[in-house]
Amino acid sequence: MYFDDNTVIYLDGKFVKANEASTDLYSQTLHYGYGVFEGIRAYATKDGTQVFKSLAHYERLKKSAELIQIPFDYSPHKLVEVTESLLKKNDLTDAYVRPLVFCDPNMTLARPNNVSIMICAWEWGAYLGDKQLRLTVSSFCRPHPRSIKIEAKVCGHYVNSILATNEAKDKGFDEALLLDSDGYLAEGPGANLFFEKDGVLFTPQLGNILPGITRATVLELAEELGIEVQQGLFEPKELFAADSAFYCGTAAEVIGIASVDETKFPKAWKDSLGKKLQDAYSKRVRESSTPATIFSTKL
Ligand code: PMP
Known part of the structure; x- marks a missing residue:
């Protein structure tokens, strides 16, 4: 209630x-x-x-x-x-x-x-719980940016998120992963995606996703921790070959991804860059900040 x-x-x-x-x-x-x-x-x-x-x-x-x-x-x-x-x-x-x-x-x-x-x-x-997630690639893609304003958080857009979530749960997974309409990695129904390969983090670029405020915080924290992040268009095969991955969002915070369509990430969560950022995020949200830090809007 x-x-x-x-x-x-x-x-x-x-x-x-x-x-x-x-x-x-x-x-x-x-x-x-x-x-x-x-x-x-x-x-x-x-x-x-x-x-x-x-x-x-x-x-x-x-x-x-x-x-x-x-x-x-x-x-x-x-x-x-x-x-x-x-x-x-x-x-x-x-x-x-x-x-x-x-x-x-x-x-x-x-x-x-x-x-x-x-x-x-x-x-x-915690919106998605605290266990690492088992994802499935959704048969629904994110709406095409020429159909709607994808960077806006619009009520009606969430029908797409609900359909993808229902499908994932019906198939026995925890959560969906949506591609964009060109087949590149996009985001979760309510969270942004990051993945790690050879010590570098990768995240889908803005354009076909919601510009998450947690995504922006993760980028700030990665910079502070000296972690290299590349933003771009990535294919699903790059995620399948990744060492680890995580979702981030206001409700979900930072949460590890165990597998995508039963392909498990090889790196233990405790050793991953995601875990470092998860710890840094939990700390950052509870720091008493100066207004300038609380209200930073680097998107
Ligand atoms: N993508 C989608 C589709 C979302 O609904 C959300 C949640 N608002 C996010 C990403 C993450 O955004 P934020 O970090 O601003 O909560």
């Missing part, structure tokens, strides 16, 4: 009880998936709860809205403050935060005049 009788959410400028809030069944977002959202995590640090890269997430929310022409009149800085108040009001420390921008009632396909914003938060453990 994501809320109880005491849970408070933020809705259009006000904090309201979750179980008293309502929305319109004729919302364009509900019918057509035309809305944008974010997924953010807050962590307990020695200086209290900090929302990790909060501003970067709200800037991406604004950019997502702009990319699909949804009017967005909110200040990302203000939403950062709202999120901190929301966590305090709900007495949450380690939490997942979900902002959603959704449209007014409108049964046409024309651009909406007004939108609403809601932000809710709840305690959420």
